[in-house]
Amino acid sequence: MVLELNRSELHPDPIEQLKRWLRIAKESVNPEPTAMTLATVDAEGRPATRVVLLKEIASEGLVFFTNYESDKARQLDHNPWCALNFFWPETDRQAGFRGRVAKITRAESEAYFSTRPRDHQIGAWTSAQSRPVADRAELESRQSAIEQRFASGEIPCPPHWGGFRIAPEEAWFWQRRPGRLHDRFRYTMLPGRTWRIERLNP
Ligand SMILES: Cc1cc2nc3c(=O)[nH]c(=O)nc-3n(C[C@H](O)[C@H](O)[C@H](O)COP(=O)(O)O)c2cc1C
CATH class of the missing domain: 2.30.110.10 (Electron Transport, Fmn-binding Protein; Chain A)
Structure with a gap:
């Protein structure tokens, strides 16, 4: 073109x-x-x-x-x-x-x-962006904890x-x-x- x-x-x-x-x-x-x-x-x-x-x-x-x-x-x-x-x-x-x-x-x-999809909202709470993390398992367990914390209702902006x-x-x-x-x-x-x-x- x-x-x-x-x-x-x-x-x-x-x-x-x-x-x-x-x-x-x-x-x-x-x-x-x-x-x-x-x-x-x-x-x-x-x-x-x-x-x-x-x-x-x-x-x-x-x-x-x-x-x-x-x-x-x-x-x-x-x-x-x-x-x-x-x-x-x-x-x-x-x-x-x-x-x-x-x-x-x-x-x-x-x-x-x-307006963000729920998994993006969970991600914003889960990720201590730019900070070191021991391993993937630590991230995933933090994600599970956030999912439980906000199991019902709207997820507030962090x-x-x-x-x-x-x-x-x-x-x-x-x-x-x-x-x-x-x-x-x-x-x-x-x-x-x-x-x-x-x-x-x-
Ligand atoms: C296509 C694409 C879109 C992205 N969009 C964003 C975004 O909107 N906000 C954001 O914080 N990171 C976004 N990221 C991740 C960033 O590139 C980056 O890895 C992250 O923000 C951490 O950057 P920092 O450690 O320099 O602050 C995106 C990555 C890609 C490849």
């Missing part, structure tokens, strides 16, 4: 541009179109990356959910700057954002948590679980083109939440 990306077709707001590309990625065979590699830095300035899922997209930013005691959350507590990157091989596209995160409200996290919203200050969109002359545009936020758009060398 040979697609192009032209300045004239770019939405003036990168979040709206992301929505357009996500819509197309969701119609493709990509099994995880909302998967994004999230980069954070630790207290020593060393980067770390992992994949998370984009769960909400609004003009204020991009939301993902995680364990607030995980490595990524501790890194974001220390330094709220992060970068993220989508790659959609079906359309030969990637896109990225840089910005600062803030935790969403407890009510927002609870509202989303209540206090250590919730969302982060990334407010982008920079974004970029990349479209593969033949001969390595790819189309590439960068959005930079200007005062007043307007965006400067520049074509970059590939």
